[in-house]
Amino acid sequence: MTATVTPLDPARPPSLAGMMALTANDMNAVNAVILDRMQSKVALIPELAGHLIAGGGKRMRPMLTLASAALLDYPGSRHHKLAAAVEFIHTATLLHDDVVDGSAMRRGKRAANLIWGNPATVLVGDFLFSRAFELMVEDGSLKVLKVLSHASAVIAEGEVDQLTAQRRIETSEEEYLKIIGAKTAALFAAACQVAPIIAEAGEKAEDALEAYGRNLGIAFQLTDDAIDYTSDEETMGKGLGDDFRDGKMTLPVILAHARGSAEDKAFWKDAMQGNRVGDEDLQHAQTLLQQTDALSDTLEEARTYARRAIDALSIFPDSRAKTAMADAAQFAVARAY
Amino acid sequence: MTATVTPLDPARPPSLAGMMALTANDMNAVNAVILDRMQSKVALIPELAGHLIAGGGKRMRPMLTLASAALLDYPGSRHHKLAAAVEFIHTATLLHDDVVDGSAMRRGKRAANLIWGNPATVLVGDFLFSRAFELMVEDGSLKVLKVLSHASAVIAEGEVDQLTAQRRIETSEEEYLKIIGAKTAALFAAACQVAPIIAEAGEKAEDALEAYGRNLGIAFQLTDDAIDYTSDEETMGKGLGDDFRDGKMTLPVILAHARGSAEDKAFWKDAMQGNRVGDEDLQHAQTLLQQTDALSDTLEEARTYARRAIDALSIFPDSRAKTAMADAAQFAVARAY
Numbered sequence: 001m002t003a004t005v006t007p008l009d010p011a012r013p014p015s016l017a018g019m020m021a022l023t024a025n026d027m028n029a030v031n032a033v034i035l036d037r038m039q040s041k042v043a044l045i046p047e048l049a050g051h052l053i054a055g056g057g058k059r060m061r062p063m064l065t066l067a068s069a070a071l072l073d074y075p076g077s078r079h080h081k082l083a084a085a086v087e088f089i090h091t092a093t094l095l096h097d098d099v100v101d102g103s104a105m106r107r108g109k110r111a112a113n114l115i116w117g118n119p120a121t122v123l124v125g126d127f128l129f130s131r132a133f134e135l136m137v138e139d140g141s142l143k144v145l146k147v148l149s150h151a152s153a154v155i156a157e158g159e160v161d162q163l164t165a166q167r168r169i170e171t172s173e174e175e176y177l178k179i180i181g182a183k184t185a186a187l188f189a190a191a192c193q194v195a196p197i198i199a200e201a202g203e204k205a206e207d208a209l210e211a212y213g214r215n216l217g218i219a220f221q222l223t224d225d226a227i228d229y230t231s232d233e234e235t236m237g238k239g240l241g242d243d244f245r246d247g248k249m250t251l252p253v254i255l256a257h258a259r260g261s262a263e264d265k266a267f268w269k270d271a272m273q274g275n276r277v278g279d280e281d282l283q284h285a286q287t288l289l290q291q292t293d294a295l296s297d298t299l300e301e302a303r304t305y306a307r308r309a310i311d312a313l314s315i316f317p318d319s320r321a322k323t324a325m326a327d328a329a330q331f332a333v334a335r336a337y
Numbered sequence: 338m339t340a341t342v343t344p345l346d347p348a349r350p351p352s353l354a355g356m357m358a359l360t361a362n363d364m365n366a367v368n369a370v371i372l373d374r375m376q377s378k379v380a381l382i383p384e385l386a387g388h389l390i391a392g393g394g395k396r397m398r399p400m401l402t403l404a405s406a407a408l409l410d411y412p413g414s415r416h417h418k419l420a421a422a423v424e425f426i427h428t429a430t431l432l433h434d435d436v437v438d439g440s441a442m443r444r445g446k447r448a449a450n451l452i453w454g455n456p457a458t459v460l461v462g463d464f465l466f467s468r469a470f471e472l473m474v475e476d477g478s479l480k481v482l483k484v485l486s487h488a489s490a491v492i493a494e495g496e497v498d499q500l501t502a503q504r505r506i507e508t509s510e511e512e513y514l515k516i517i518g519a520k521t522a523a524l525f526a527a528a529c530q531v532a533p534i535i536a537e538a539g540e541k542a543e544d545a546l547e548a549y550g551r552n553l554g555i556a557f558q559l560t561d562d563a564i565d566y567t568s569d570e571e572t573m574g575k576g577l578g579d580d581f582r583d584g585k586m587t588l589p590v591i592l593a594h595a596r597g598s599a600e601d602k603a604f605w606k607d608a609m610q611g612n613r614v615g616d617e618d619l620q621h622a623q624t625l626l627q628q629t630d631a632l633s634d635t636l637e638e639a640r641t642y643a644r645r646a647i648d649a650l651s652i653f654p655d656s657r658a659k660t661a662m663a664d665a666a667q668f669a670v671a672r673a674y
Contacts, residue, residue: 040500096463099436100456121457123496126433126466132489137482143480153467159460161379271380288359307553 001181014160014334016058018324023066026080030062033084033122037131048116048124053091057107061191062087064216067328068195068209071321078198081135082144086191088132089148093155093187095125100159101246105239124249153302159181167247169269173254180221181214188217208315215309220330225250226295227336229286241282245273251301255294256285264288302333348458351671353395355661360403363417367399369468370421374468379534385453385461390428392444398528399424401553404665405532408650409660415535418472419481423528425469426485430492430524437496438583442576480534488527495519504584506606510591517558518551522662525554545649549662552646556669559639562587564673566623579621584609588638592631593622601625 020027028259038049062083069079094106099118103111113121129152136145162179166172183283192213196205205213229252243250257268270276271285291297309329356655357364366628375386397422406416431443436455438450450458466489473482499516502508529550533542565580566589586609607613608622626632646666650659 040494040497042501043495044497045494045502093463096459099459118455119500120497121431122436123493123500126430127490127497129463129466130493132488133482133486134490137479137486142474142477142479145470149467149470149474153464153471156460156464156467157377157379160377160381160457160464163456163460163637164379164381165570211673 010025013328015327016331018320019067019328022070022321022324023063026066026069026083027059027063029077029080030059030066030083030087033080033135034087036257037084037088037135038128040127043114044120045124045127046118048095048112049091049128051109051112051115052094052106053087056310060220061090061187063196064191064213066188066213067321067325069191069199071209071316071325072195072199072201073203073320074195074199076198078139078141081139082194082198084268085132085135085139086187086194088128088135089152089155089277090187091125092125092129092132094161095121095128097159099125100163103242116217120284141197144194147190147193147197152247154182154186157186162248165249167272167274168249169257169265169272171249171254173251176249176251176254179219180218180225184221185214185217187298188220189213204315208312211312212309212329215305215312216329216332219302219305219309219329222251222298223336224304224332228335229289230293231332241318242283244271244282244285245274246265247274250327251298252289252294253285255297256289256292259292259294260288299333299336302336306330306333346412351667351670352664354663354664355657356400356404359407359658361402361613363406363420364396364400366414366417367396367403367420367433370417370472371424374421374425374472375465377464381453381457382461382464385432385449385457386428386465388446388449388452389431389443390424392446394444395499396424397557398427401525401528401550402531403548404658404662405529406536408534408546408653408656408662409532409536409538409542410537410538411532415476415478416532418476419531419535420528422469422472422476422485423524423531425472426467426489427524429462429466429469430496432458433497436462436579437500438578439580460582476535478534481531484527484530484534486525491519491523495523502586504609505586506594506602506609508586508591510588513586513588513591514555517555521555521558522551526550527543541652545652548649549666551648551670552642552649553666556639556642556646556666559588559635559642560670560673563589563635563639567627567633567673576588578622581608581619581622582611582614584611586593588635589626589631590622592634593626593629596629596631597625597670636670636673639673643667643670 034053038053039046065079065083065086095112097103098106098111098113099121104114105111137147158179162183165175165179189210190213192209193206196202196209225243228241228250231240253268253272257265260268265278267284267288273279306329310326313325316322362427375390376383402416402420402423432449434440435443435448435450436458441451442448473485495516495518499520502512502516526547527550529546530543533539533546562580565578565587568577588610590605594602597605604613604621604625608618643666647663650662653659
């Protein structure tokens with residue numbers, strides 16, 4: 001596997017800065033669409049949606065649409081509306097996730113469900129999701145609609161799948177990869193694929209950018225799942241150990257459980273079933289994760305996916321956009337260090 | 338207003354039977370699409386969706402698509418997929434409504450959220466909603482996509498609006514009509530409008546069927562809101578007085594409150610704020626509704642909308658479909674008697 005991937009470039013520090021600079025002007029246009037289209041005569045909608053949308057976040061997914069368009073020298077402006085649609089789909093899933101997980105924090109702020117309650121949070125998610133489709137319909141590409149409606153169905157499937165796996169200690173690495181491929185990587189992939197579609201760049205470009213986005217999404221999610229056990233609240237914008245307390249079967253847990261003693265296995269099973277939610281339990285989990293190299297191996301796997309993402313760009317000529325997108329893939333994993 | 342509407346036909350008993358017979362064959366095809374497209378490798382999805390979808394319901398909205406197509410002598414089969422999409426959108430909103438309202442019963446069965454929990458119910462709703470869009474994209478009409486994505490956004494707006502109005506005794510009849518126009522009538526209207534679009538029947542036919550659906554939807558909702566205070570659990574498939582206990586500001590309450598004494602007004606305010614949830618409170622509410630003619634006037638208003646729906650069909654030549662659709666409009670209100 002490693003023979004086919006490009007080594008990361010040690011001369012360039014991993015960073016999102018290149019991609020942010022590359023897309024800054026376009027992102028202003030996207031933000032204008034987002035602000036305009038989250039409006040409603042029903043005041044609670046922009047209030048609740050704005051809390052999350054204006055409240056930061058990297059705008060990673062729309063940025064991928066914009067960067068992919070830059071990579072292809074796309075000369076038009078259709079990507080602004082479609083990038084906004086991608087962000088709306090993502091925001092809708094975050095709002096519903098907060099209800100599903102009973103989240104306390106999101107992006108360093110109180111989660112919307114804690115401020116406005118589950119009912120409003122569910123419904124505003126539905127509104128944003130519908131708005132996303134309205135934006136796509138306005139654009140008028142059935143192919144874009146197909147890619148993004150399919151991605152939406154796959155995300156929902158992945159989320160239900162994750163719910164089923166939750167607290168189930170038997171979840172395998174393979175099942176886990178299928179889940180994150182659906183719940184996270186599908187939208188990363190679709191966000192990238194939108195650009196070659198509207199740029200009419202052909203099937204090879206579509207496949208390459210789909211692969212870039214998909215592998216990048218998995219790299220991000222694997223890294224997030226490691227960070228959940230290592231970072232602090234300020235860095236993450238959510239609580240340390242949230243996955244642990246929610247009984248989420250992420251790769252670090254799957255590896256540590258598989259490699260643990262009978263006693264360790266019993267601990268993990270008990271913990272995933274929700275019977276070990278104290279700070280000392282989390283500390284013990286962190287110790288086991290260290291001892292079994294579960295975190296470092298999770299990050300190693302993330303690096304493999306990041307490298308695959310970079311490799312997928314090999315069909316495109318060198319450019320500022322290509323460099324920025326490669327740096328972003330390195331950044332996906334480097335956040336954990 | 339009444340001068341412009343056709344009187345209901347006393348010779349024909351109000352019934353859905355005509356529309357059901359008219360659409361029976363097509364509905365078999367629609368049901369096949371529904372069963373096929375609610376499948377997923379994630380077993381919980383068809384299990385939860387099937388509980389509601391297979392669990393009965395009149396399939397009113399897809400039936401409207403089919404009846405409208407019959408009215409226009411539409412010869413194709415595109416309406417099967419699109420009617421299934423309409424039903425998926427409706428099912429998604431029902432699942433989310435059950436979470437929003439904390440419903441105990443739906444269509445005479447335990448509500449999905451009580452069996453599988455809120456998280457799975459929210460996510461399966463999202464899945465069905467995405468599947469609806471996939472079906473529409475497969476059909477390939479951007480105009481249908483526009484009508485149904487807009488309807489979906491309007492529904493979500495209406496639901497949030499209703500949430501804001503909930504427990505707010507000041508809600509006016511005008512605000513109430515705006516809410517039910519959005520949360521109920523928009524999908525009825527869109528379901529009907531799909532048919533003239535695919536039949537390429539022209540703008541006049543579209544406008545007429547949109548108006549039929551919209552007015553029919555309002556007639557149904559007004560009647561439902563009256564029935565919530567008059568019928569029994571078996572007839573409704575949900576609990577008597579659910580709206581009362583949820584503090585929903587429906588027209589019966591708006592009228593009874595406006596017409597009540599200072600003491601009655603205080604009762605309604607208290608009740609809508611959730612401080613009067615006992616059986617004797619509901620009985621007192623029913624007494625006040627009777628005394629103020631609030632229920633009969635709500636049903637009278639429903640009859641006006643039903644008549645408008647029937648009138649909207651006047652541009653079409655007489656046919657079995659037209660008769661069936663007129664009967665359905667009468668049935669919308671007659672259920673309350």
